[in-house]
Amino acid sequence: MTGLRVTVNGEGKANMDTARHNLRLGPAGWSYADWNGIVYPASKPPGFHEAEYLARFFDTIEINTSFYQPLRAATANPDFKFTAKLWQRFTHERSASRQDEKQFKEGLDPLMTSGRLGALLLQFPWSFKNARENREYLGGLFMQFMEYPLVVEVRHSSWNLPEFFAMLADFSVGFCNIDQPVIGRSLAPSQRSTAPVGYVRLHGRNYEQWFTAREHSAERYDYLYSLSELEPWAARIRGITQNAENTYVIANNHFQGKAVANALQLTSLLEQRPVAVPESLRARYPELAQIAAPAPGIPRQSDFLFEAGLAADKP
Numbered sequence: 001m002t003g004l005r006v007t008v009n010g011e012g013k014a015n016m017d018t019a020r021h022n023l024r025l026g027p028a029g030w031s032y033a034d035w036n037g038i039v040y041p042a043s044k045p046p047g048f049h050e051a052e053y054l055a056r057f058f059d060t061i062e063i064n065t066s067f068y069q070p071l072r073a074a075t076a077n078p079d080f081k082f083t084a085k086l087w088q089r090f091t092h093e094r095s096a097s098r099q100d101e102k103q104f105k106e107g108l109d110p111l112m113t114s115g116r117l118g119a120l121l122l123q124f125p126w127s128f129k130n131a132r133e134n135r136e137y138l139g140g141l142f143m144q145f146m147e148y149p150l151v152v153e154v155r156h157s158s159w160n161l162p163e164f165f166a167m168l169a170d171f172s173v174g175f176c177n178i179d180q181p182v183i184g185r186s187l188a189p190s191q192r193s194t195a196p197v198g199y200v201r202l203h204g205r206n207y208e209q210w211f212t213a214r215e216h217s218a219e220r221y222d223y224l225y226s227l228s229e230l231e232p233w234a235a236r237i238r239g240i241t242q243n244a245e246n247t248y249v250i251a252n253n254h255f256q257g258k259a260v261a262n263a264l265q266l267t268s269l270l271e272q273r274p275v276a277v278p279e280s281l282r283a284r285y286p287e288l289a290q291i292a293a294p295a296p297g298i299p300r301q302s303d304f305l306f307e308a309g310l311a312a313d314k315p
Contacts (some may be wrong), residue, residue, distance in 0.1 A: 023241050024081060024118065025057035027259040028201070028252040033214040038257040038284045053078050057276055058263060060118060062201075062250045081118035082111055083151075083199075083248050090141060091124050100142065110146065118248055119197045120148040121176065126186065130158035135167070139196050151176050151248075151251040157185040168194040175199070177240065179233065181207040189237040198244030200237055202262065204253035205229075222255035225262045227269070230268065234269040261285045 017300060030050040036042055040050060063084040087104050089096040096104075111117035122141060128134060142150060152168065153176035168175055174197040177190045181204075204223030241247045249266060251259035261281060265288070268275045274293030282288045 006209065014134075022245060023060075023237070023247045023249070023270065024060035024250075025263050025270070026060040026062065027263050028055065028062040028250050028254060029064040030054050030061060030259075030285065032254055033257050035254075035260075037280060039260050041280070050277075051097065054260070057227055057278070058267075060116065060248055062248075062252075080250050081116050081248075083119040083250065084108065084111070085123055086123045086141075086145070091122055091128075093139070094144075096261070108148070116149065118192060119151045119174065119199060121143060121153060121199070123153040123176075123190055124155070126155040128154060129156045130154075130161065133191060134143040135164075139167075139171070142173055146171075149197045149246075150174065151195075151197055153178060153199075153201060160187060160190075160207055165194050167314065171186075172196070173303060174244070176201055177236065179203060179205070181205050182208060183207065184213075189233070191239045193240050193243035196245040198240040198247035200233070200240065200249040201258075202233065202249075202251045202253060206259070219255070221253045222258070223253045224258045225253070225265070227265055227287075227290070230266055230269060234266060236269060237266075257281055257284065258311050265291055266290065274300070 029178045034046075036051075040053060053059060058078070060081050060083060061227075086101065087096065089100055090104075097206070105253050107119060115315070122138075122145075138152065149169075151174035154177065172195045174195040175190075176199040176202070177192055178187060179189050179202045180186055182188050202225065204221050204225070206220055206223040209219040209222065237247065237249055241281065249263075251263040251266070253259050253262060261284075264275050264277055264281075268291035274291055277288050277292040282292055
């Protein structure tokens with residue numbers, strides 16, 4: 001992963017309400033080849049940065065590359081916050097060493113010291129169930145990473161117990177409310193706050209592909225929510241913000257830019273106004289016309305290419 005470069009100033013964010021400090025929405029990640037020509041220009045001009053472009057429309061992004069490797073140094077506008085996923089060596093493989101811990105924390109340091117880390121997400125798979133050894137393991141991780149604003153995501157309904165939520169509150173760890181295909185003993189949608197940080201992740205509802213093989217895992221997130229499916233989540237999110245100091249809402253249904261489309265729709269629902277929409281995204285998902293607005297100060301993607309051409313012509 002290359003260093004983050006988000007240098008957008010507040011004037012360029014047409015869909016950000018500067019009075020809204022405790023609720024941030026955005027997609028999970030930004031580096032997807034299938035976003036080219038949908039979220040981003042098909043031909044990117046020199047100097048184009050995906051995260052910087054997304055920062056024109058959102059006020060947070062979940063860094064998912066930290067799940068696979070430690071982060072490198074990152075810089076961003078102070079008004080923009082990132083959330084990050086804990087390295088899978090701690091959550092899925094459970095084989096991390098002290099050196100792994102040191103390396104991961106060094107990667108987080110630039111975000112943490114600059115005040116740009118909104119939350120560190122400890123994401124566990126459906127197979128991670130509520131058992132004594134798993135509760136003890138969680139408690140150990142909470143202590144190991146106690147210097148960060150922590151949020152835990154579990155997917156199995158065995159965790160849906162008052163004792164577990166009390167444990168999170170005791171450690172001041174947030175609970176991640178998720179939307180996922182409810183299959184068997186999968187957690188259903190919820191509206192819960194256990195710490196100063198509230199968190200929501202929308203994975204989509206692709207029932208057919210949810211447990212697909214890992215090599216085809218992108219298909220798992222091939223799902224576009226309708227506005228009617230997002231409306232109940234808008235209500236839940238409003239409730240979460242009443243009990244959390246800061247709330248992060250992340251769309252993880254990233255296949256072909258669907259996360260960006262749904263995050264913009266949720267922003268419109270929550271702010272009760274039209275929002276700026278990338279022109280190519282609106283072309284791909286015509287239903288975004290319902291929430292799209294002219295966006296003074298937000299360049300069209302064609303403007304990026306036009307300005308890049310002018311710069312190339314200068315002596």
